[in-house]
Amino acid sequence: MATFSNEELLQAHTELWDLTFGYLKSMALECAIKLGLPNAIHRCGGAATLPDLLDAISVPERKKAHLPRLMRFLAAFGIFTVNAPAAEECADGEKASAVYGLTPVSRLLVDDAGANGSCGSLSPFVLSQTTRYHVKAAMHLPEWFMSDDGAAAVAMPFRMAHGTDLWGVMGRDPKMNQVFNAGMGSDTQLAMDFVIGNYGDVFEGVTSLVDVGGGTGSAARAIARAFPHVKCSVLDLPNVVNSIPPDGVVEYISGDMMSSIPNTDAVFLKYIMHDWNDEDCVKILTQCKKAIPESGGKVIIIDIVVGSPLKAMLEAQVSFDLLMMVITAGKERDEHEWRKIFMDAGFSHYKTRPILGFMAITELYA
Numbered sequence: 001m002a003t004f005s006n007e008e009l010l011q012a013h014t015e016l017w018d019l020t021f022g023y024l025k026s027m028a029l030e031c032a033i034k035l036g037l038p039n040a041i042h043r044c045g046g047a048a049t050l051p052d053l054l055d056a057i058s059v060p061e062r063k064k065a066h067l068p069r070l071m072r073f074l075a076a077f078g079i080f081t082v083n084a085p086a087a088e089e090c091a092d093g094e095k096a097s098a099v100y101g102l103t104p105v106s107r108l109l110v111d112d113a114g115a116n117g118s119c120g121s122l123s124p125f126v127l128s129q130t131t132r133y134h135v136k137a138a139m140h141l142p143e144w145f146m147s148d149d150g151a152a153a154v155a156m157p158f159r160m161a162h163g164t165d166l167w168g169v170m171g172r173d174p175k176m177n178q179v180f181n182a183g184m185g186s187d188t189q190l191a192m193d194f195v196i197g198n199y200g201d202v203f204e205g206v207t208s209l210v211d212v213g214g215g216t217g218s219a220a221r222a223i224a225r226a227f228p229h230v231k232c233s234v235l236d237l238p239n240v241v242n243s244i245p246p247d248g249v250v251e252y253i254s255g256d257m258m259s260s261i262p263n264t265d266a267v268f269l270k271y272i273m274h275d276w277n278d279e280d281c282v283k284i285l286t287q288c289k290k291a292i293p294e295s296g297g298k299v300i301i302i303d304i305v306v307g308s309p310l311k312a313m314l315e316a317q318v319s320f321d322l323l324m325m326v327i328t329a330g331k332e333r334d335e336h337e338w339r340k341i342f343m344d345a346g347f348s349h350y351k352t353r354p355i356l357g358f359m360a361i362t363e364l365y366a
Ligand SMILES: C[S@@+](CC[C@H](N)C(=O)[O-])C[C@H]1O[C@@H](n2cnc3c(N)ncnc32)[C@H](O)[C@@H]1O
Pocket: 184, 188, 212, 213, 214, 215, 216, 219, 235, 236, 237, 240, 255, 256, 257, 258, 269, 270, 271, 272, 275
């Protein structure tokens, strides 16, 4: 049996507490966004005292005394900086107010992000991932593991919690639909700015592209704007694309990627494969292969390749895998698992590069 020193056990005690209270980090982050704290600090020129913050946000009088505690928590976890006043600054006996600033993390949450060349705000993304639907679904994880329902992949924790899948919830709750789509949109904007700015070479030689499962077309529009010579289309289910008015930039095609994909130089698949099991991924890629020319055609995949050597990135990757387990029947895959799917679908070679830290872009050639 493993034995540990007292020092190790003391350290473990702290780590266990940190893990146990991990959910409070998400909830405090959500609270900061909903209170408008990143925006308030930004509008104070990047440094705000407590009175500045209380002027800028809307909380009842009796809650004001609690704000320093929330700010202290957020600063301890690197969401804001805090400059605590030195004792000698408090000449009149009054306690001087701490000054709070933005860190790179909270800078990503400021609404004006997108101005002056900065990337768009990721606040909608955070709010789309901390919904009651997500949290309640995650609480069903132990029950899901222990239930022998014979169709565990279908009865994912999300369905156990809500009686339907995410798309069913979005169909019946317009607010959730709006919050989720805004979140995915903000994430797509950041990802596409980054891909186009740093990996634009993947679109070289491409004159037509179909974004399969491209939703409402944010990624395809970004590609079409950056590369006007590329004819961009979105293929998605009828209930997603039929209500989108023509925009003259992207063509919307209603269809089922499992059955057929229109002929094109390149197929683009962003956050699609992680929704599906291996067998369905092979089916999707088989359709992609039929759609592209044997010579010069490619499939471009943006998804996670689990196995980053960096601790923080690996943690983000395996967190996404757990999210997929809670919400979908899909999974995040390591390189070995990806390779098997590519080969089973009849592709001969591929190139994978990490982007945005924990995501990867893969070019797949016939
Ligand atoms: C997780 S979303 C990804 C959306 C988009 N690619 C992005 O990166 O934000 C998955 C998309 O796949 C679409 N989808 C699901 N099943 C499909 C099918 N059989 N054929 C075409 N699209 C499908 C969904 O409607 C949804 O828009």
